[in-house]
Amino acid sequence: MVLIIGGGIAGAAAALALGKAAIDATIYEAHPLNSHDRGAFLTLASNGMHALRQLDADAVISAVSAPLGTMRVCNGEGHEIATVPLGDTDDPAIGYRYLTRADLCSALQREAKSRGIRIERGKRLIEVTCHRGRVTAVFSDGSRASGDVLIGADGLNSVVRTIIDPTASAPRYAGQRIFYGYSTDTGVYSAPDHFQVIRGSAAFGYIVTGQNDTWWFCRVNDAELGRDEITSGTTARWKAALIARLRDDQTPAAGIVGAAHRIMVTNAYDLPDVIRWHRDHMIIIGDAAHAASPATGQGASMALEDAVVLANSLRDAPHPASAFIRYEQLRRDRVQANITASARMSSPVDRS
Ligand SMILES: Cc1cc2nc3c(=O)[nH]c(=O)nc-3n(C[C@H](O)[C@H](O)[C@H](O)COP(=O)(O)OP(=O)(O)OC[C@H]3O[C@@H](n4cnc5c(N)ncnc54)[C@H](O)[C@@H]3O)c2cc1C
Known part of the structure; x- marks a missing residue:
């Protein structure tokens, strides 16, 4: 177990x-409810979709997501820098897709329950x-659970990471x-499978979805926000701050932000250096x-790959310790390269 x-x-x-x-597992999730947010x-x-296919879960995720076929990049003057196809064009079934994180988690959990x-x-x-x-997990409600292996998939502020190594950064x-x-x-039109990226006063990206909604992000180099600033921030406040930053660009970015309802x-x-x-x-x-x-947009896909490689390692190895060594050999360099690439893209001199 x-x-x-x-x-x-x-x-x-x-x-x-x-x-x-064919290995039994139970998920223990801190949140009491499935969030509707x-x-x-x-x-x-494509690598994430490929991992999902190995789990026979690509179809359930395709059903709650939409395809992305092309990325068009332009500068702050609105001039095109490049237009490139996204993902594995030989096999559209594992092309890029977009969806909300909540829909991705819910669909994976539903699939797990159905199995x-x-x-x-x-x-x-x-x-x-x-x-x-034997490993025993102790929960905040006083309950316990025991098994042969414990997998910490508890995110950025992982408790399991600090239990494995109290000195972890x-x-x-x-x-x-x-x-x-x-x-x-927004008055901005584009095919729903186009990912538009603007390298202007900030790194801005948007997709005009089929429902006349525009989903967008904006990555801004600035000081770390305090917890209070994040919790007390409102849509109106962030809208004003972003429009002030983007308004001199000759692109649709400021207008899209102005039409935001959320x-x-x-x-x-x-986490560049988790040693253990x-x-x-x-x-x-x-x-x-x-x-x-988030700059490379690979965190979720890397997590899906991890799942496949770890399960195969546990299936094939005689003992968890050897499975863990095999898993780390297969994963360490690949995920480290992604951390490095994303950090470079997040630095003030590179807003790609
Ligand atoms: C702003 C932003 C944009 C992003 N955009 C992209 C993108 O476009 N593409 C992409 O691939 N990736 C993207 N990512 C990264 C991606 O969201 C993460 O890499 C991915 O969510 C990691 O999944 P995870 O399951 O490891 O962690 P999480 O998704 O954080 O899940 C951890 C789970 O563990 C639970 N948990 C936490 N602590 C405990 C505990 N003590 N006990 C029990 N349960 C616990 C949490 O409630 C949560 O459900 C983005 C990230 C951010 C922040």
């Missing part, structure tokens, strides 16, 4: 992957003990504030192990 801590993208995908490898949107790249995998909600991990090859501010918004009736903001963080991914019968995957700032 495998205990999976966290029912986000990495955790839900790990459960599906273990199921395919759609939150920010994200893009899934008989248990998801226990309201289970916030606070402690782990290991004894004679904390997330690093990557130098950008990331704004996400939803706008309606704007969210978060700081970008990464595993100890005893515990391992971390996804953002818990290797969060990258």
